[in-house]
Amino acid sequence: MIDIGKVTEAIAAVAQGRASGIREKDGTVSLMLDVSGLDAGARDALAQSVEAAANAAAPGAPVKLLQTAERIVPRLIAVASGKGGVGKSTLSTNLAVAMRRQGRAVGLVDADIYGPSQPRLLGVEGIKPEAEDKKMHPVTGAGGVPFLSMGQLAAPGQAIAWRGPMAGQALSQLVDAHWGAVREIVVDMPPGTGDIQLSMIQKHRPAGALIVSTPQDLALMDATRAISFFNQAKVPIIGLVENMAGYICPHCGEISDPFGRGGAEAAAAEMGIPFLGRIPLDISVRLASDAGTPPALGDDMVAQAFGDISRKLSAWLDGGSGQKG
Numbered sequence: 001m002i003d004i005g006k007v008t009e010a011i012a013a014v015a016q017g018r019a020s021g022i023r024e025k026d027g028t029v030s031l032m033l034d035v036s037g038l039d040a041g042a043r044d045a046l047a048q049s050v051e052a053a054a055n056a057a058a059p060g061a062p063v064k065l066l067q068t069a070e071r072i073v074p075r076l077i078a079v080a081s082g083k084g085g086v087g088k089s090t091l092s093t094n095l096a097v098a099m100r101r102q103g104r105a106v107g108l109v110d111a112d113i114y115g116p117s118q119p120r121l122l123g124v125e126g127i128k129p130e131a132e133d134k135k136m137h138p139v140t141g142a143g144g145v146p147f148l149s150m151g152q153l154a155a156p157g158q159a160i161a162w163r164g165p166m167a168g169q170a171l172s173q174l175v176d177a178h179w180g181a182v183r184e185i186v187v188d189m190p191p192g193t194g195d196i197q198l199s200m201i202q203k204h205r206p207a208g209a210l211i212v213s214t215p216q217d218l219a220l221m222d223a224t225r226a227i228s229f230f231n232q233a234k235v236p237i238i239g240l241v242e243n244m245a246g247y248i249c250p251h252c253g254e255i256s257d258p259f260g261r262g263g264a265e266a267a268a269a270e271m272g273i274p275f276l277g278r279i280p281l282d283i284s285v286r287l288a289s290d291a292g293t294p295p296a297l298g299d300d301m302v303a304q305a306f307g308d309i310s311r312k313l314s315a316w317l318d319g320g321s322g323q324k325g
Helices: 004-014 040-057 088-101 164-175 195-203 217-232 263-271 283-290 301-318
Strands: 019-025 028-034 063-068 075-080 106-110 146-149 184-188 208-213 237-248 275-281
Touching (some): 004 019, 004 028, 004 040, 028 040, 040 063, 075 088, 075 217, 075 301, 088 106, 088 184, 088 208, 088 237, 088 283, 088 301, 106 164, 164 195, 208 217, 208 263, 217 237, 237 263, 237 301, 263 275, 275 301
Parallel strands (some): 028 063, 075 184, 075 208, 106 184, 208 237
Antiparallel strands (some): 019 028
């Protein structure tokens, strides 16, 4: 039996972010390999490396490799909430890292114009993106995730005092960049349902929206508003994630629930949308995030929680629900 997770990790290690759609069917491993910008020799070398990695991870299994050089228009995955302070940026970062570890050609946009945090979360503060043909090239952060953020363009601590149209234009510059082989972009949306969100949906329609909430009733009320906003805009809801769901004591390992538990799952069931999982309230998340080493890079319980949610997100994208309409 083929361990597709092992195969995916092996391919990701040599594919330079150009492999996507890795799957197994009837004992055959198939994937797409973006070869845009490569000459014939580089294309062959990359294909041979990928096939060799797949064969090493799944001996004897046929490998079906489709090379494509067309311009890729990445699908956008909006990570949103109805209010701030629910851990949306941390979730966005770690979902992108987990998806990258699982072999997906994913990037990240920090669309929270007024409170950008991704440069710190990905450990590359102070590194500015380069521009070509009036478009930016993403910077590569922790876990190999290419990303763009207003935090890379503004001075540290500088307030960005822009009106809605100006902020919307800045967001467009982040999305309309040189993303290369990236096929999906996780977009860390600003909190609320205002001008920036509306501009985003009108100009760069997301394939779907993932909603983040903490367990308490007040946060769930705001999450419900965010869901209503995307429903009205006819953007599919991928599901709901409950963040800060249970505090893990660093000394004894006991779990307590200062914000309650299960509220998001119950709300998802009531609204008829998928519940994607819980992220615990753990001091390791804060320490790792401040240090620019996303927890999803690890192998502990927190990393597994991010990985489980990212797999559900990937399954949604691969199942046809994530196709642009």
